[in-house]
Amino acid sequence: MRNLLSLFIVLLCTFGVAQQDSPNIILMIGDGMGLTQISAGMYANNNNTALEGFEFIGLSKTHAYDQFITDSAASGTAMATGVKTYNGVLGIDSKNISHKSILEICQEKGYKTALIATSNIAHATPASFYAKIDSRRKYEEIALQLSQHDVDLFIGGGKMFFNKRDDKRDLLEEMTQYEFVKDLDQLRDSKSEKIGYLTYKEEPPKKMDGRKPALEDIASSSLEKMESFGKPFFMMIEGSQIDWGGHANEMDYVLSEFEEFNTTIQRVLEFAKADGNTLVIVTADHETGGLTLSGGSVQRGISKGTFSTKGHSATMVPVFSYGPSAELFKGIYENTAIFDKMLESVTR
Numbered sequence: 001m002r003n004l005l006s007l008f009i010v011l012l013c014t015f016g017v018a019q020q021d022s023p024n025i026i027l028m029i030g031d032g033m034g035l036t037q038i039s040a041g042m043y044a045n046n047n048n049t050a051l052e053g054f055e056f057i058g059l060s061k062t063h064a065y066d067q068f069i070t071d072s073a074a075s076g077t078a079m080a081t082g083v084k085t086y087n088g089v090l091g092i093d094s095k096n097i098s099h100k101s102i103l104e105i106c107q108e109k110g111y112k113t114a115l116i117a118t119s120n121i122a123h124a125t126p127a128s129f130y131a132k133i134d135s136r137r138k139y140e141e142i143a144l145q146l147s148q149h150d151v152d153l154f155i156g157g158g159k160m161f162f163n164k165r166d167d168k169r170d171l172l173e174e175m176t177q178y179e180f181v182k183d184l185d186q187l188r189d190s191k192s193e194k195i196g197y198l199t200y201k202e203e204p205p206k207k208m209d210g211r212k213p214a215l216e217d218i219a220s221s222s223l224e225k226m227e228s229f230g231k232p233f234f235m236m237i238e239g240s241q242i243d244w245g246g247h248a249n250e251m252d253y254v255l256s257e258f259e260e261f262n263t264t265i266q267r268v269l270e271f272a273k274a275d276g277n278t279l280v281i282v283t284a285d286h287e288t289g290g291l292t293l294s295g296g297s298v299q300r301g302i303s304k305g306t307f308s309t310k311g312h313s314a315t316m317v318p319v320f321s322y323g324p325s326a327e328l329f330k331g332i333y334e335n336t337a338i339f340d341k342m343l344e345s346v347t348r
């Protein structure tokens with residue numbers, strides 16, 4: 001009996017320690033944030049970027065399953081689930097087989113999970129982590145999948161896909177486990193373990209047009225919330241609109257969206273440094289605009305860009321990593337390896 005008891009205590013301790021040792025993972029995706037966007041944002045920010053504080057740098061090959069130039073659905077799926085697929089598809093591979101995302105695998109390991117975007121929350125990048133669907137455009141179906149998912153905290157626009165639907169369902173009513181908050185104060189005060197914050201009815205506006213709250217404040221409040229749950233967590237934060245600035249070929253749009261994302265990276269890095277057991281990965285799904293940095297001034301903080309396309313380009317994108325297992329992310333690899341490396345970091 002005594003032996004049994006001590007065995008039980010040993011098991012309990014081992015389990016407890018394993019839980020505590022599991023690192024937090026924060027994956028930050030700058031949509032359309034190629035090396036030129038980073039360089040331009042850095043020079044516009046007094047020759048400085050938070051990315052200089054990272055330990056390891058890699059390069060990711062972004063091509064899709066059978067397309068040279070990827071879209072955000074295929075590359076999001078590659079990073080989230082580890083498989084190359086067709087453009088436009090979320091969470092399923094080229095043979096129509098669904099794959100678990102790193103978020104879902106973390107959930108199975110007892111992690112809490114969070115998704116944050118400056119687009120609508122059913123948009124391709126965040127949806128890559130929870131949806132399994134043949135078209136990224138089916139926003140209402142994607143929102144339905146999120147409503148039936150188990151993500152602990154999600155923040156982004158697109159409220160209309162939940163409560164102004166063709167099928168007349170009101171998912172906000174149906175999601176009885178969730179508390180829906182209206183600002184960051186309510187988020188901080190919430191005692192719920194399932195929280196949604198739908199920031200805008202449609203797509204959130206540009207940062208230049210007054211989008212609120214600031215992404216860095218969303219990140220800080222969310223980190224505080226996730227920490228309060230007392231379990232390891234997986235969090236994906238997307239700077240969604242760097243890509244939209246690239247599509248619009250508007251340098252001001254790109255720079256202002258990057259600036260906010262850069263500030264957010266700084267906040268996240270400070271959290272990781274203080275915490276000591278948080279892996280932070282910052283990367284992009286692809287480059288947008290075929291941007292070249294064709295002129296500028298270091299002294300005056302000016303970056304002038306020339307775009308070569310209204311779409312994406314196929315150039316490799318950088319991967320920056322900090323924290324436990326960060327060294328896994330050095331080198332040159334397929335975007336699917338980002339999933340493999342995150343998985344390795346939680347199973348080590």
Ligand code: MG
Pocket residue numbers: 031072119123124125126238240243
């Ligand atoms: Mg995106």
Ligand code: ZN
Pocket residue numbers: 032072243244247288312
């Ligand atoms: Zn795009």
